[in-house]
Amino acid sequence: MPKFSMNWIYMLVLFGLIGMYLLGGDTVGGSTSRKVSYDEFKAYVRKGYASKIVINKDESTLKMYVNPKNIRDVFNQGSDRTGKKPYVTTEFGSVDKVETFVETEKQAGKFKGELNYENKRGNDLFNILLSFGPILLFIFLWLYLMRRMGGGGSGSSGVFNVGKSKAKMYEKGADVNVTFKDVAGQAGAKQEVQEIVDFLKNPKKYTDLGGKIPKGALLVGPPGTGKTLLAKAVAGEAGVPFFSMSGSDFVEMFVGVGASRVRDLFRQAKEKAPCIIFIDEIDAVGRARSKNPAMGGNDERENTLNALLTEMDGFGTNSGVIILAATNRVDMLDSALLRAGRFDRQINVDLPDLNERKEIFKVHLKPVKIDESVDIDMLARQTPGFSGADIANVCNEAALIAARHNKTHVGKQDFLDAVDRIIGGLEKKTKVMTEGERRTIALHEAGHATISWFLEHANPLVKVSIVPRGRALGAAWYMPEERQITTKEEMLDEMCATLGGRAAEELFTGHISTGAMNDLERVTKSAYGMIAYAGMSEKLPNICYYNNNEYNFQKPYSETTAKIMDDEVLSMINEQYDRAKALLLEHKEGHNRLAELLLEREVIFAEDVETIFGKRPWVSRSEEIMEEENKGAHDGSDDNAEPADNGAEPTPSTVADGLTGTKTGEEDIQKA
Structure with a gap:
């Protein structure tokens, strides 16, 4: 429905007045008029119906007001x-003849009223409308179109308001219902933004000690960790105006628009100070300026950034205006934007750890109807490396799965299926495969399971499946430990376990296939990361060739060094491949039994592997937790998680095999 506007009322009144004067029998001033012939007029006068006659000499018309009783x-x-004073109108040829007729009827006693004269040419309003109506209509349409073009009917998106800020302002008690209670985990980040809100509410507490309000705070972290949610909580908690906009809102096709919008945003903020400005995805406008203009720097984007730098900490003052910004690409921001005095604080919003994932699950499970089988601690352990957005997706997907099976409550199995669905993709049990392909896949996945079982630093196995998921033909699930740093021995064991599938194919089928493409991709990335970035090479020890300069189009090492790297990578991968084949030959019988069991059941669990190979020689903390959960009868649940290849937060994925594989998580080496 269109928005209500007084213009519609004015138009209805205007057309109503025009209609009343153009149509016969219009009612004006509460009285009805009717046009009659001159003979009818004379007949009415002779019958005594006339109470007063008014003659208009200029237009040769007259009005005869009718007696109330007639x-x-x-x-x-x-x-x-009809009203109290209705009248009829008629035209006449000569005033003298009308006067003679009226005088005759007076003498005859038929007309006892007054005879008056008027010189006005019709009704003034009607004549004005007829004369100036088209001009007024044109002016009205022109003003209406100009207001639409200037944003009068559509916010500030018009041509004439193109330089105006698109920031949306939230006052206290507005339609932002998110508070700090809705933000689970991120205790450190939440404390820092709470302090900013507290400073605006109670500045004297800080200024008495000589402190100054921070100019800005930059929220930095991977996608989905809650940076924008924290900003929404600030908007909900702050008792001051809150301006929110995206970095892309500054960008426009017109020259100078971005800088103009920056100036307009800070002008509005200064008028409302104290207040908070939030710029989401600031990397869209704050990317590092080119050090080489000949390479074609974007002048418009740089002008916008210069305006932002000046407004944040230029010659003028911004007393009481705090800038919050969010980005997941802080390495691409301009150094001038990150200096103290502009963004005084960088607040890291990292992927949640185990305890934080529990809190996040509690928040997202509030609207979900769960049964007693759901254990939040277990769900938190099954989702290492998941962001807050991923956890919200798990809860929603579990509810959808339960509804698909016509359940009244969401159970543990629904959540585990949801995790598998998000990591590995949808099951494709209808995919047609030959018996030879199924056997190759079973041998491949059994190879992963066998190698990881006998390596000390490999992640504990949870389950193995040869049911196609997404673009993968099979997968192995692991329970990775949340390591803060990763040693060379741990990374080599993971590399060896990843190569176990290709090694099993070569040993037990006599040929290799494209099914290991995903494994080879992950192993190659891991090896290059270890040698080029982590300094874990024998020939290139303690050297990191990582370069974060996006405008440097040359490699930070020579061609000779590149050849050494290639040789070292090839040597490292081949060494682990030979190691995997040796382990498989040592445990050949158990591997074959495992493959046959996979062909029979399609999905096997860690206890099935333990039945074949015996208890794992090395027990990690993750396995101890799994053993506690699996005590008693196995309920067929599919636990999930995946190997962490980097030294920071592990990212869930699967050892997935197919022409392209599935989600593999972050890079094997955390860069810088």
Whole structure:
């Protein structure tokens, strides 16, 4: 529905007045008029119906007002509908003849009223409308179109307001219902933004000690960790105006628009100070300026950034205005934007750890109807490396799965299926495969399971499946430990376990296939990361060739060094491949039994592997937790998680095999 506007009322009144004067029998001033012939007029006067006659000499027309008692005789309706002074109009040829006729009827006693004269040419309003109506209509349409183009009917998106800020302002108690209670985990980040809100509410507490309000705070972290949610909580908690906009809102096709919007945003903020400005995805406008203009720097984007730098900490003052910004690409921001005095604080919003994931699950499980089988601690352990957005997706997907099976409550199995669905993709049990392909896949996945079982630093196995998921033909699930740093021995064990599938194919089928493409991709990335970035090479020890300069189009090492790297990578991968084949030959019988069991059941669990190979020689903390959960009868649940290849937060994925594989998580080496 269109928005209500007084213009519609004005138009209705205007057209109503025009209609009343153009149509016969219009009612003006509460009285009805009717046009009659001159003979009818004379007949009405002779019958004594006339109470007063008014002659207009200029237009040769007259009005005959009807006696109240004769209204029904003339208009065929009562005075309640015609008004108290209805009249008829007619045209005449000569004033003298009218005067003679009226005088004759007076003497005869038929007309006892007054005879008056008027010189006005019709009704003033009607004549004005006829004369100036088209001009007024044109002016009205022109003003209406200009207001639409200038944003009068559509916010500030018009041509004439193109330089105006698109920031949306939230006052206290506005439609932002998110508070700090809705933000689970991120205790450190939440404390820092709470302090900013507290400073605006109670500045004297800090200024008494000589402190100054921080100019800005930059929220930095991977996607989905809650940076924008924290900003929403600030908007909900702050008792001051809150301006929110995206970095892309500054960008426009017109020259100078971005800088103009920056100036307009800070002008509005200064008028409302103290207040908070939030710029989401600031990397869209704050990317590092080119050090080489010849390479074609974007002048418009740089002008916008210069305006932002000046407004944040230029010659003018911004007292009481705090800038919050969010980005997941802080390495691409301009160094001038990150200096103290502009963004005084960088607040890291990292992927949640185990305890934080529990809190996040508690928040997202509030609207979900769960049964007693759901254990939040277990769910938190099954989702290492998941962000807050991923956890919200798990809860929603579990509810959808339960509804698909016509359940009244969401159970543990629904959540585990949801985790598998998000990591590995949708099951494709209808995919047609030959018996030879199924056997190759079973041998491949059994190879992963066997190698990881006998390596000390490999992640504990949870389950193995040869049911196609997404673009993968099979997968192995692991329970990775949340390591803060990763040693060379741990990374080599993971590399060896990843190569176990290709090694099993070569040993037990006599050929290799494209099914290991995903494994080879992950192993190659891991090896290059270890040698080029982590300094874990024998020939290139303690050297990191990582370069964060995006405008440097040359490698930070020579061609000779590149050849050494290639040789070292090839040597490292081949060494682990030979190691995997040796382990498989040592445990050949158990591997074959495992493959046959996979062909029979399609999905096997860690206890099935333990039945074949015996207890794992090395027990990690993750396995101890799994053993506690699996005590008693196995309920067929599919636990999930995946190997962490980097030294920071592990990212869930699967050892997935197919022409392209599935989600593999972050890079094997955390860069810088």
